[in-house]
Every structure is written in C-alpha cells, then in structure tokens.
Amino acid sequence: MLKGLFTHLVTMRTCNVCGKEKKDSKFKHEDKKTCLKCETRWYMRLLRMMVVQRQLTPIERISNRVGYMGSAFIMSSPYLLQYDNIGAYTYLIGAVLSIPQVWIAKQWNIVIVNFNLLVGYGLYILNM
Ligand SMILES: [Zn+2]
Numbered sequence: 001m002l003k004g005l006f007t008h009l010v011t012m013r014t015c016n017v018c019g020k021e022k023k024d025s026k027f028k029h030e031d032k033k034t035c036l037k038c039e040t041r042w043y044m045r046l047l048r049m050m051v052v053q054r055q056l057t058p059i060e061r062i063s064n065r066v067g068y069m070g071s072a073f074i075m076s077s078p079y080l081l082q083y084d085n086i087g088a089y090t091y092l093i094g095a096v097l098s099i100p101q102v103w104i105a106k107q108w109n110i111v112i113v114n115f116n117l118l119v120g121y122g123l124y125i126l127n128m
Contacts, residue, residue, distance in 0.1 A: 063100040070097025074117070085128060091121040 012021045017038040026035045038044075056064070073094030081087030095117040102110040 060104055063104050066097050067101025070094045070099075070101070073097065085125070088121045088125050088128075091117055092125070095121075 011024050013024060013027060013033075014021050015027075015035040015038055016033040018035065020035070022035050024030070026037070028036055028039070032039075071094065073090045075094075077087040077091045077094060079087070080090055095114045099111060099114050102108075102114065
C-alpha cells in the first residue's frame with residue numbers, strides 16, 4: 001500500500017525487448033531503451049564474447065571503396081552490353097576492382113566468381 005503512494009515519484013520506462021514497464025534505475029543510462037536484465041542475459045553475454053571489436057586496416061578500407069566502385073561497374077554492365085559491347089569492358093573493369101576487397105576478406109567464392117567474370121568476358125572480347 002505504501003509502495004503505491006510513491007509510484008508517481010519514480011519515472012517508469014518500458015523496455016524494448018521484454019516490453020515490461022520498469023524503474024529508471026533498471027536501465028544503464030537515460031538513453032537506453034533496453035533494461036539491464038535483458039541486456040545481460042547469458043546468451044547476450046555469449047554473443048558479445050564471441051564478437052571481436054576491431055577497426056579496419058587502411059588496406060581493408062581502400063579495398064572496400066574500390067570494391068564498391070567495381071560493383072557499380074558490374075551493376076551497369078548488363079545495360080551497356082547492347083551499346084557496341086561497352087558492357088564487356090566495364091565487366092572486366094568491375095571484376096578487377098572487386099577482387100582486392102573479396103581477396104582481403106577471404107571470400108573465396110566471390111573471388112572465383114570475379115575470376116570467372118574476367119575469363120568469360122576476356123574470351124568474349126577476344127572473339128568479338
Ligand atoms: Zn527488458
């Protein structure tokens with residue numbers, strides 16, 4: 001009964017995970033939307049332990065940017081193929097620009113796809 005008298009003094013917030021209404025003290029700070037209990041569940045701790053926080057190296061960063069340019073070339077290539085086969089050349093440029101990114105990220109399946117693009121459209125240009 002006494003507890004009911006003072007509820008207006010304590011601001012309450014709703015957790016965005018469990019959906020329960022809890023006191024402000026149950027949140028880490030005022031901008032948090034998830035309560036401490038939901039934040040520190042065992043599987044959340046496990047997930048945080050398994051992820052390594054790290055920054056990208058300069059080589060990774062530059063290869064990412066070049067990779068985006070390469071994928072833009074590859075994306076535009078199908079629409080350029082009908083204009084005097086410009087698309088074949090942009091395919092080659094896109095494959096060359098995309099390989100460093102996927103090579104550094106060790107995504108070997110996409111490295112193989114890009115090499116296949118190089119060989120396939122290289123032969124296409126040679127046979128034109
Ligand atoms: Zn919660």
